[in-house]
Amino acid sequence: KAGVTQTPRYLIKTRGQQVTLSCSPISGHRSVSWYQQTPGQGLQFLFEYFSETQRNKGNFPGRFSGRQFSNSRSEMNVSTLELGDSALYLCASSLQGYNTEAFFGQGTRLTVV
Amino acid sequence: GDSVTQMEGPVTLSEEAFLTINCTYTATGYPSLFWYVQYPGEGLQLLLKATKADDKGSNKGFEATYRKETTSFHLEKGSVQVSDSAVYFCALSPDDKIIFGKGTRLHILP
Numbered sequence: 001k002a003g004v005t006q007t008p009r010y011l012i013k014t015r016g017q018q019v020t021l022s023c024s025p026i027s028g029h030r031s032v033s034w035y036q037q038t039p040g041q042g043l044q045f046l047f048e049y050f051s052e053t054q055r056n057k058g059n060f061p062g063r064f065s066g067r068q069f070s071n072s073r074s075e076m077n078v079s080t081l082e083l084g085d086s087a088l089y090l091c092a093s094s095l096q097g098y099n100t101e102a103f104f105g106q107g108t109r110l111t112v113v
Numbered sequence: 114g115d116s117v118t119q120m121e122g123p124v125t126l127s128e129e130a131f132l133t134i135n136c137t138y139t140a141t142g143y144p145s146l147f148w149y150v151q152y153p154g155e156g157l158q159l160l161l162k163a164t165k166a167d168d169k170g171s172n173k174g175f176e177a178t179y180r181k182e183t184t185s186f187h188l189e190k191g192s193v194q195v196s197d198s199a200v201y202f203c204a205l206s207p208d209d210k211i212i213f214g215k216g217t218r219l220h221i222l223p
Binding site for chain 2: 004031033035042043044045055056058092101103104106107
């Protein structure tokens with residue numbers, strides 16, 4: 001069974017631009033979560049979607065947004081990029097979210113210059 | 114709020130040594146507890162989990178026991194291998210998100 005697929009794997013953007021990252025969950029999984037990983041802050045929760053609805057949101061500014069489509073694929077958007085947004089963005093899928101095993105993709109490495 | 118504290122790394126051990134990575138947590142309620150592992154250039158993989166007090170999670174020779182009285186979930190392995198070199202994250206899940214510790218980098222020397 002295919003794993004969680006994140007595209008693209010690497011991205012370089014300029015300050016002020018916006019970016020969209022994509023995540024295709026494991027077939028049958030309805031929950032998709034996004035995390036930001038940086039050396040300083042570690043892994044921080046961005047948001048979680050279940051059946052196209054955002055169920056939970058972390059403490060990130062409104063420049064970070066996401067959505068989920070009817071096929072459970074999810075996108076994350078960051079507008080007005082800042083240097084501090086440089087990070088590895090990880091997507092995780094699970095059957096239902098809470099208390100079910102989360103499977104992570106390999107991540108998208110975003111560099112803002 | 115809920116949080117996870119794990120020992121700072123890096124931890125460097127010789128092959129076949131005994132491993133302990135300490136993890137303590139703060140949470141309201143009774144969250145599920147996890148250990149995830151991240152190999153270089155890869156995403157996170159679930160290593161083991163425990164969903165209630167006194168549960169022991171185990172996988173690939175690693176073990177951790179959910180201790181409510183000490184709010185701990187320490188990771189142990191009796192004999193580490195070079196292939197165990199990775200970053201290990203302790204985590205808890207009180208609801209639909211996972212809260213991670215900062216991670217502990219483990220180096221195993223042959």
